[in-house]
Amino acid sequence: MNLETWRSFTPEQARTTIRNGHTGTTSGWSDGWAQANLLAVPREQAFDLMLFAQRNPKPCPLLDVFDPGARSSSRFKGDITTDVPAYRIYERGTLVAEETDVSGLWRDDLVAFLFGCSFSFERALIEAGIDMRHNAAGTTVPMYRTTIDCEPAGMFASSTVVSMRGVPADRVPDTVRICARYPAVHGAPVHVGDPGLIGITDLDKPDWGDPPVLREGDVPVFWACGVTPQAMVMQSRPEFAIAHAPGRMAITDIRESELITP
Amino acid sequence: MNLETWRSFTPEQARTTIRNGHTGTTSGWSDGWAQANLLAVPREQAFDLMLFAQRNPKPCPLLDVFDPGARSSSRFKGDITTDVPAYRIYERGTLVAEETDVSGLWRDDLVAFLFGCSFSFERALIEAGIDMRHNAAGTTVPMYRTTIDCEPAGMFASSTVVSMRGVPADRVPDTVRICARYPAVHGAPVHVGDPGLIGITDLDKPDWGDPPVLREGDVPVFWACGVTPQAMVMQSRPEFAIAHAPGRMAITDIRESELITP
Secondary structure (H helix, E strand, C coil), X not given: CCHHXXXXXXXXXXXXXXXCCCCCCCXXXXXXXXXXXXXXXXXXXXXXXXXXXXXXXXXXXXXXXXXXXXCCECCECCCCCCCCCCEEEEECCEEEEEECCCCCCCCCCEEEEEXXXXXXXXXXXXXXXXXXXXXXXXXXXXXXXXXXXXXXXXXXXXXXXXXXXXXXXXXXHHHHHHHHCCHHXXXXXXXXXXXXXXXXXXXXXXXXXXXXXXCCCEEEEEEECCCHHHHHHHHHCCCEEEEXXXXXXXXXXXXXXXXXXX | CXXXXXXXXXXXXXXXXXXXXXXXXXXXXXCCEEEEEEEEEEHHHHHHHHHHHHHCCCCCCEEXXXXXXXXXXXXXXXXXXXXXXXXXXXXXXEEEXXXXXXXXXXXXXXXXXXXXXXXXXXXXXXXXXXXXXXXXXXXXXXXXXXXXXXXXXXXXXXXXXXXXXXXXXXXHHHHHHHHHCCHHHCCCCCEECCHHHHCCXXXXXXXECCXXXXXXXXXXXXXXXXXXXXXXXXXXXXXXXXXXXXXXXXEEEEEHHHHCCC
16 A cells, blocks of 8 residues: 555544554545544543643644543544554653553543644645645654743643744745644644744754754744643653554544634 | 723723622623633533533633632633622522622632633624624523534533524625634524524523514524533533623633634
8 A cells, every 4th residue: 555545545444554553654644634643641630631731722732532431432433542553651751662552551541632733734735835844855843842831730731842844934924824724733833933932952953753854945933733742741740641652643533624714 | 880981991990890799791891802601610520511611612612711729810810709790509400599709609629611702703793784683672682492412521411502693684694704703702603594493492482581683684593602501500410510690791801802713
């Protein structure tokens, strides 16, 4: 199978392929369907996480929250414990394992949260003729810790993690305008220009992902990033958490067209 | 004082006036600032309520959620136990009292939820030349129980309560277009036309508010309504809840202009 096949998959076909052994990225899969960041925490911490998401909608835009213990929902009709290519397991904020199936680790008190993913706004930008440099280079978008604090909630606090994409100066306004219409997938950028102003000392050394690809005349543009919930887990150390591995997302039954504001 | 004075109040001035004894409606107060529906429930039920709001954003658009026990927040800088003109107290789903001050009833485990209010989209419609019939008549907008079920969450279930406004047939498209840009205050209407299709048998007998005011050529237009959380309390019977009295809202520090989608 190749990208053209993956691109045309229904969410159900994509999830079946993943369940049957695909462990790589889901970038480009299931055109037109929203992909999501996963974070599952025990019911005991779920109210605080929901409050954190409510207060920080740019890094944590909620697409769906499952019932406690549930492995699926009306917006994700697969099995969340087998249908994500790879998972990260955290105990008291420490990454202890990476797994491709967490059906044996799932607990009756775990609450799965799905957060919007930048793949959706990237597609909208590409359609508008704004290239994604990291796609052409075959790399993962660079992500950085910043000095932009999230609003804390209960036990949870974190700085905002951002992703960075280089955009030609004359396309920056279109980039902002287009992304602003997608609040459910991080929305408008949070910063344009000088990385030092948000605490990034060396653009070439991201905290996650690959070094940036910038062309002559590109302005660095920064978006709140779905890795923020994992940074929050590392900082706030809940007893247990399961997240997706970067780039290996949950493919939902939500159409991207539903995520555009009127 | 008159409506022109109230209209020009800052949120702080409005809350002080209410704290000092105003017990009537807040319709028309603090032009440009969002007013909100209040529902406070114990921490034990707060996750379920948050899940209910997440799954039913049209009747329950979340503007803010306070920390457990808190009486204020960054988006409501007053005292939520004294700065709403009148409160309704529910015990196991039964309305047991109406009070003008609940500072003595507040508990350390109560979580206050603020939901968007139709006053905000009404102002936008009036600015577009779409009259609010009930304002001219000096009545309260009619509200109805419907057969449109909310998606349940944990202990909470409810049918959707709707408000109804008569709109000239040629202004219905503008009405939908304008309201769709305000998802945080109920958003686009949920139904246009025949009330029978959503289980309303007699338009002249609303479940809350006053009988409708319709002019020749008006189409009945229905919006999801902020009374839905109180209907949910009556149906699902949490141990304890405090809500605002209809039309007597919490005046927030959120600018209405922040609620418009890009």
